[in-house]
Amino acid sequence: MTKISRMHGATGDSEGRRDAGFRLARDGNQRGGADGDTRHESGTTTKVRPQTKRPNLYRVLLLNDDYTPMEFVVLVLQDVFNKSRDEAMKIMLHVHNQGVGECGIFPFEVAETKVTRVMDSARKNQHPLQCVMEKE
Numbered sequence: 001m002t003k004i005s006r007m008h009g010a011t012g013d014s015e016g017r018r019d020a021g022f023r024l025a026r027d028g029n030q031r032g033g034a035d036g037d038t039r040h041e042s043g044t045t046t047k048v049r050p051q052t053k054r055p056n057l058y059r060v061l062l063l064n065d066d067y068t069p070m071e072f073v074v075l076v077l078q079d080v081f082n083k084s085r086d087e088a089m090k091i092m093l094h095v096h097n098q099g100v101g102e103c104g105i106f107p108f109e110v111a112e113t114k115v116t117r118v119m120d121s122a123r124k125n126q127h128p129l130q131c132v133m134e135k136e
């Protein structure tokens with residue numbers, strides 16, 4: 001469901017500014033968007049603003065090491081990050097050759113859960129594989 005916020009107010013003030021409250025309320029909403037005006041018979045204006053806050057996104061990265069088997073990394077990428085076999089192989093080889101590679105970009109709690117799943121699985125299998133997240 002789309003959340004709607006309404007801001008009532010006069011359309012001008014003593015300093016000649018229009019809808020100052022509305023502009024303030026928009027601060028931090030970088031996406032902007034389609035904002036509508038509804039004029040009432042009373043002469044007041046209602047601004048309707050869909051809530052379009054984006055979640056904080058985090059990049060999940062795999063780090064290379066010399067000991068974790070390539071096949072284990074490929075399986076982790078398939079299981080935890082839902083990659084196809086081909087895509088998992090591509091990412092694993094990128095990490096193997098470049099030292100670090102991206103598994104995906106997710107909202108904080110999703111990223112955290114994926115990092116935990118990778119680290120738990122690596123520990124359980126006694127591999128030194130490292131998985132980290134960084135703010136996008």
Ligand code: TYC
Pocket residue numbers: 062063064065066067068069070073092093095096129130
């Ligand atoms: N470098 C490892 C090897 O040669 C393979 C590997 C790839 C390990 C990616 C970790 O994130 C990793 N067995």
